[in-house]
Amino acid sequence: MTNAIEMSDIGLHFPMGRGLVSGLTNAFRSNESSKRRFTALKEINLEVHQGEVLGVIGRNGSGKSTLLRVIAGIYRPDQGSVKARGTTSLLAGVNVGFNQNLTGRENVHLYGSILGHRKEMIDQMMPDILEFSEIGEFMDQPLRTYSSGMKARLGIAIASAIEPEILLIDEVLGVGDPQFREKSKKRILDLVKSTGTVVIVSHSFGLMKEICNRLVLVDKGRIICIGETSEVIAAYYELDK
Numbered sequence: 001m002t003n004a005i006e007m008s009d010i011g012l013h014f015p016m017g018r019g020l021v022s023g024l025t026n027a028f029r030s031n032e033s034s035k036r037r038f039t040a041l042k043e044i045n046l047e048v049h050q051g052e053v054l055g056v057i058g059r060n061g062s063g064k065s066t067l068l069r070v071i072a073g074i075y076r077p078d079q080g081s082v083k084a085r086g087t088t089s090l091l092a093g094v095n096v097g098f099n100q101n102l103t104g105r106e107n108v109h110l111y112g113s114i115l116g117h118r119k120e121m122i123d124q125m126m127p128d129i130l131e132f133s134e135i136g137e138f139m140d141q142p143l144r145t146y147s148s149g150m151k152a153r154l155g156i157a158i159a160s161a162i163e164p165e166i167l168l169i170d171e172v173l174g175v176g177d178p179q180f181r182e183k184s185k186k187r188i189l190d191l192v193k194s195t196g197t198v199v200i201v202s203h204s205f206g207l208m209k210e211i212c213n214r215l216v217l218v219d220k221g222r223i224i225c226i227g228e229t230s231e232v233i234a235a236y237y238e239l240d241k
Contacts, residue, residue: 011079086165
């Protein structure tokens with residue numbers, strides 16, 4: 001089976017600050033602050049198969065979103081290696097990657113250009129994005145006038161219309177009314193059928209059971225287990241027991 005993503009012995013650390021003033025004071029006094037580091041990910045080994053929907057679950061602060069950003073290339077690991085075979089798009093939150101002062105239409109062009117698409121291709125995608133997002137006349141209004149649900153709908157519409165080979169989704173499919181959530185799930189599954197690979201972070205276990213082939217449980221920056229959805233969800237509820 002071909003792997004779309006391979007992560008080998010990944011380790012990632014962030015410096016721990018003590019606030020701006022105390023941090024500057026410590027920087028002059030000694031290099032102690034530079035030695036204080038938080039381990040965000042440790043000994044991560046993960047293979048994501050081509051064409052599967054992999055779910056990532058865990059408590060807040062466990063390292064789920066950080067894991068996605070390493071796959072996307074936003075964070076470079078301190079140890080180990082990560083390989084993503086194909087074009088990768090990260091849809092994270094309702095504000096990430098958007099310019100609040102640009103219109104919805106302008107944000108579509110901005111997002112598409114970041115992924116390397118030409119204006120002509122983006123223009124061809126626009127009718128589909130308009131129809132799917134259900135934004136209507138707000139497409140030509142500044143994004144700052146949008147509700148969080150509207151931003152999420154636009155983000156999902158853009159990310160799925162561009163059809164990257166690897167789509168990374170961080171806590172957005174649960175946004176919106178039930179009808180739109182169902183529409184989003186169908187859109188993602190259609191993307192997978194066209195040989196796409198999806199990695200989803202979500203606290204919605206019902207959603208994960210519906211659309212994921214496997215789940216990964218992350219806790220304190222480590223992978224606790226990988227496997228069938230019900231078994232991994234059961235392992236989540238056993239944490240700290």
